[in-house]
Amino acid sequence: MRVVVPYAAEEPKTRLADTLSSDERTAFAEAMLADVLAAVRAIGRDPEILATAPVEADAPVTVDPRPLTEAVNAVLAETDEPVTVVMADLALATPGALAALFDTDGDVVLAPGRGGGTNAVVARHPEFRADYHGTSYLDHLDAARAVGAGVEAVDSHRLATDVDERADLAEVLIHGGSAPRGGRDSSSGADPREASRARSWLRRAGFGLADDAGRTTVERDAGFASRS
Numbered sequence: 001m002r003v004v005v006p007y008a009a010e011e012p013k014t015r016l017a018d019t020l021s022s023d024e025r026t027a028f029a030e031a032m033l034a035d036v037l038a039a040v041r042a043i044g045r046d047p048e049i050l051a052t053a054p055v056e057a058d059a060p061v062t063v064d065p066r067p068l069t070e071a072v073n074a075v076l077a078e079t080d081e082p083v084t085v086v087m088a089d090l091a092l093a094t095p096g097a098l099a100a101l102f103d104t105d106g107d108v109v110l111a112p113g114r115g116g117g118t119n120a121v122v123a124r125h126p127e128f129r130a131d132y133h134g135t136s137y138l139d140h141l142d143a144a145r146a147v148g149a150g151v152e153a154v155d156s157h158r159l160a161t162d163v164d165e166r167a168d169l170a171e172v173l174i175h176g177g178s179a180p181r182g183g184r185d186s187s188s189g190a191d192p193r194e195a196s197r198a199r200s201w202l203r204r205a206g207f208g209l210a211d212d213a214g215r216t217t218v219e220r221d222a223g224f225a226s227r228s
């Protein structure tokens with residue numbers, strides 16, 4: 001099983017441009033990528049990065065500057081064995097959450113993202129092809145059925161939470177390192193109570209939780225205000 005992690009190496013996370021500078025977005029994206037790679041490794045899989053440009057990371061890197069769907073489909077087309085595609089912005093992904101993904105039977109297994117995206121795919125059917133952006137979860141259900149593949153979805157808060165917008169940063173601060181003892185993750189090889197790199201990065205960058213009229217949001221320490 002190949003485990004491919006797509007990564008937009010140049011100008012990542014543009015939807016956070018109102019919150020983070022360009023350099024900060026790169027650093028934060030790298031922290032999330034490192035967390036995802038570590039979680040994949042913790043369950044005994046070898047991740048590989050599919051990047052738009054060269055990137056320094058603790059995994060083999062294939063550079064393919066084509067758009068996401070084309071780059072992923074090139075991998076699916078060239079590979080005889082099953083391929084799992086796990087996005088690099090799943091800052092809450094834990095070994096346990098990924099193990100549940102891999103343990104789900106099905107020709108095609110989808111981890112939907114909030115808002116209709118697709119945060120992970122296990123492609124065990126040779127003809128399945130990806131179709132990212134828009135409501136890609138529904139498009140991937142259709143794509144699987146069109147090739148006669150049996151399709152399953154995993155119900156996972158951690159895999160559904162991709163970090164795209166400012167509000168998502170609160171999820172990283174809340175859940176990025178304090179999973180309760182005794183849950184599935186406690187037996188999966190990595191200590192889930194350790195703060196993730198992404199959460200540590202946000203803390204170092206001055207972010208904390210705030211209450212905005214009863215809704216949890218993030219605020220940044222005033223000392224960092226000039227950078228955002």
Ligand SMILES: Nc1nc2c(ncn2[C@@H]2O[C@H](COP(=O)(O)OP(=O)(O)OP(=O)(O)O)[C@@H](O)[C@H]2O)c(=O)[nH]1
Nearest residue numbers: 006007008013014015050051052067068087088089
């Ligand atoms: N290889 C590759 N990966 C991509 C590309 N676009 C996005 N990704 C990765 O795919 C995952 C989902 O990306 P998005 O959230 O849609 O895009 P993003 O670039 O991270 O963020 P935005 O600029 O805010 O859309 C992340 O892991 C990205 O790093 C692409 O064109 N090629």
Ligand SMILES: C[C@H](OP(=O)(O)O)C(=O)O
Nearest residue numbers: 117118119132133136164
């Ligand atoms: C790649 C894209 O990510 P999103 O734009 O939903 O974050 C998708 O999941 O189709």
